[in-house]
Amino acid sequence: MSTRISLLQSAEQAVRQRGYHGFSYADLAREIGIRKASIHHHFPTKADLGIALIERYNAAFFDQLKNIKDAEGTAADQLRAYLRLYRDALDNGEQVCLCVSLSAGRDHLSNEILDHLDQFHRDSLHWLEQLFERAKADGSMSLHAAPEAEASAALALVEGAQLLARASRDVTQFDQSTRALHARLSPNKPH
Numbered sequence: 119m120s121t122r123i124s125l126l127q128s129a130e131q132a133v134r135q136r137g138y139h140g141f142s143y144a145d146l147a148r149e150i151g152i153r154k155a156s157i158h159h160h161f162p163t164k165a166d167l168g169i170a171l172i173e174r175y176n177a178a179f180f181d182q183l184k185n186i187k188d189a190e191g192t193a194a195d196q197l198r199a200y201l202r203l204y205r206d207a208l209d210n211g212e213q214v215c216l217c218v219s220l221s222a223g224r225d226h227l228s229n230e231i232l233d234h235l236d237q238f239h240r241d242s243l244h245w246l247e248q249l250f251e252r253a254k255a256d257g258s259m260s261l262h263a264a265p266e267a268e269a270s271a272a273l274a275l276v277e278g279a280q281l282l283a284r285a286s287r288d289v290t291q292f293d294q295s296t297r298a299l300h301a302r303l304s305p306n307k308p309h
Contacts, residue, residue: 122160124150130171134213137223139167165228168220172234175216176241183245192257193249195301197272200249201296204276211287214280222281243269258304275299 128149132141141166147154161167186199207215214222217238224232224302253268254257261268279295 121150121152121156125157125160126171126174127166129167130175130216131213132221133171134207134216137219138224139220139223139266165230168227168231169234171216172231172238176238177217177284178236179217179238180241180245186273191258192258192304194256196249197253197303198300200246200272201276201300204280205292205296207290208280208283208292209291210290211283211289214284217279218277221277239273242273246272260302262302272299 125146126192128146130143131147143157145153146157159168159245161170176245183200186196186203190196190199203300204215207213213219217235220227220231220235224235227235243266247265250261250268250272251266254261254265263271275296279292282295285291
């Protein structure tokens with residue numbers, strides 16, 4: 119594995135567990151076993167590292183969403199898979215998704231990182247809106263609002279549920295928070 123990939127993996131883990139400001143280049147250097155100057159070779163500033171992290175995470179996340187769309191049948195099945203994706207990312211309450219962590223600490227992020235973070239959320243909302251449009255067409259879940267509103271509510275729900283589960287280090291907080299949304303899904307598969 120290349121040094122750059124090792125740095126990105128280590129930094130992502132740190133952000134997901136401790137937040138963007140919860141680690142330093144010295145921490146990464148110690149963990150990877152390299153000199154701090156070597157990190158600056160790959161990422162001159164922490165903002166450069168943050169942008170690379172979110173770009174990498176964004177690509178992997180939307181690949182997973184494409185796989186969900188391709189593999190799962192109804193919109194309800196796809197939403198179940200989406201909820202599992204967020205639940206699994208909690209690692210038993212030890213961490214949250216990268217973008218959830220960045221959102222929680224957004225007051226101290228550079229404008230460039232914020233632009234990437236905002237784009238991630240716009241893309242997520244677009245994917246969810248399409249999902250709720252499919253749900254409207256296939257009848258696999260009950261909708262209480264327009265697809266745009268459902269998408270916003272679903273994204274807020276999963277990101278907030280992750281924060282609750284992380285705060286308590288109890289993944290059942292995520293399950294309790296998403297239970298009402300699960301109840302709206304057709305019973306084609308068990309939750």
